[in-house]
Amino acid sequence: MQFLYPIILGSTSPRRHELLNQCQILHTVQSIHIDETKTEQETPTDYILRMVNDKAKSALTSLTADFFEQSNTVLLITADTIGVLKSGQVLQKPTNFDDACQMWQQMSDNEHHVWTAVQVSQIQHIDNTAKIINHQQRLVKTSVQFIPLTHSMMRDYWHTGEPHDKAGGYAIQGMGAMWVKAINGSYSNVVGLPIVETVELLKHF
Numbered sequence: 235m236q237f238l239y240p241i242i243l244g245s246t247s248p249r250r251h252e253l254l255n256q257c258q259i260l261h262t263v264q265s266i267h268i269d270e271t272k273t274e275q276e277t278p279t280d281y282i283l284r285m286v287n288d289k290a291k292s293a294l295t296s297l298t299a300d301f302f303e304q305s306n307t308v309l310l311i312t313a314d315t316i317g318v319l320k321s322g323q324v325l326q327k328p329t330n331f332d333d334a335c336q337m338w339q340q341m342s343d344n345e346h347h348v349w350t351a352v353q354v355s356q357i358q359h360i361d362n363t364a365k366i367i368n369h370q371q372r373l374v375k376t377s378v379q380f381i382p383l384t385h386s387m388m389r390d391y392w393h394t395g396e397p398h399d400k401a402g403g404y405a406i407q408g409m410g411a412m413w414v415k416a417i418n419g420s421y422s423n424v425v426g427l428p429i430v431e432t433v434e435l436l437k438h439f
């Protein structure tokens with residue numbers, strides 16, 4: 235798939251990279267590291283939209299002249315995925331087994347939503363500096379229904395190592411699929427990048 239400008243994925247998530255590859259969307263990857271702490275006052279929407287913009291600003295500082303060899307304008311994709319309970323509580327990556335169990339107990343035999351925000355930033359390299367000249371965001375929500383979970387299921391899953399770096403402590407594309415009874419909405423959104431909306435944003439530029 236071809237777009238007007240070269241594409242950079244600003245992410246350390248192998249899942250996002252794989253989803254773009256699956257759709258033959260050519261891109262290079264720039265890893266990013268930011269503080270993902272949510273403030274008390276922030277709503278889930280404020281938080282997730284700030285995250286994708288902070289990730290874009292962080293990636294910007296790493297974009298050296300090599301990234302602009304083909305074109306002085308590039309498109310940068312950044313994304314953030316969280317789980318959201320009916321109470322509005324935000325589920326991030328579990329910090330330890332107890333933290334994961336607290337999330338899973340609330341998700342057991344229940345519905346939660348997975349939200350992914352995606353931002354496409356148009357970046358220009360002028361006077362040796364990369365600048366965001368335009369950006370667009372989308373927020374996509376998918377409903378996920380879990381089966382009832384027992385403590386031994388939680389313990390066994392934790393020991394696989396899969397939950398550690400996943401929002402809500404599970405991977406629908408992995409063994410976590412055994413806990414997912416139904417979804418309503420975009421599957422790629424749960425994995426970490428809503429493909430339909432990402433392509434729409436890329437086409438916009």
Ligand SMILES: Cc1cn([C@H]2C[C@H](O)[C@@H](COP(=O)(O)OP(=O)(O)OP(=O)(O)O)O2)c(=O)[nH]c1=O
Nearest residue numbers: 245246247314315400401404405406424425426
């Ligand atoms: C719910 C769910 C989340 N996830 C992943 C997607 C994201 O990689 C991760 C949520 O963390 P994010 O902070 O969104 O992403 P990340 O830290 O992995 O990567 P980066 O910030 O560098 O872009 O959870 C799955 O892989 N499968 C799932 O089913």
